[in-house]
Amino acid sequence: MSSEYRLSRRAFVFASVSMTATLAGCAATTSSARRAPLPEKVSLPIGPPTDAELQARYAALEDGSHLIPAIPYQKMDPKYFRQRVADPTGETPGTVVVDTPGRFLYVVEPGGTAMRYGVGIGRDGFAWQGEGIIHWRQHWPRWKPPAEMIVRQPHLERYSIENGGMEPGIKNPLGARALYIFQNGQDTLYRLHGTPEWDSIGKATSSGCVRLVNQDVLDLYTRVPYHAPIVVHQEPLVPVSAV
Secondary structure, three states: OOHHHHHHHHHHHHHHHHHHHHHHHHHHHHHHHHHOOOOOOOOOOOEOOOHHHHHHHOOOEEEOOEEEOOOOHHHOOHHHOOEEEEOOOOOOOOOEEEEOOOOEEEEEOOOOEEEEEEOEEEOOOOOOOEEEEEEEEEEOOOEOOOHHHHHHOHHHHHHOOOOOOEOOOOOOOOOOEEEEEEEOOEEEEEEEEEEOOHHHOOOEEEOOOEEEEHHHHHHHHHHOOOOOEEEEEOOOOOOHHHO
């Protein structure tokens, strides 16, 4: 067999192998692409938390230099536990919705769900409603009661704006976090804030602000950015499915 023939045959075999490998590679790529799953809409789990989740969720914790006591959640109405639910608001994801009559606060999520928190709300005659934005957020805020409140409760004068307010701390009425609501560029004096008074959740006791247990306001703070829209309802919230 001539050397020229051997070289030609070797070149043919090499070319055949290379073409086969190339075709196999294309076939594998095409087949893999055909088998690729289609994107699915993200669906977050809905339902009440387990007891183990509640123990972790409402346990004592240290935040900065402050020790937040555990919440005796067994004494709370279970409907006020922080939990993910089907969104009843119909608002755009990222919107905060306060259902004043229901004593709930929702953070609307993509995919048709919302994180729901139990809240305490303002007494009749001291409640705000409407649309606004979260214009300011604060870790362990100082409490500075407005002049109108001091007129009603003169003993609060020592915590006035002029006197620098109340030092941050576990006994501060604004708790571990505060989110300040503005409307048309003006402070509404309406806040979402923490409270050490866990037994006020589900009740109308504060002067117009929405209060959450400190463990819940810490969670809320991570979900609500600056300038997030907020809607506060004073009428019963009608679920979207019922409209």
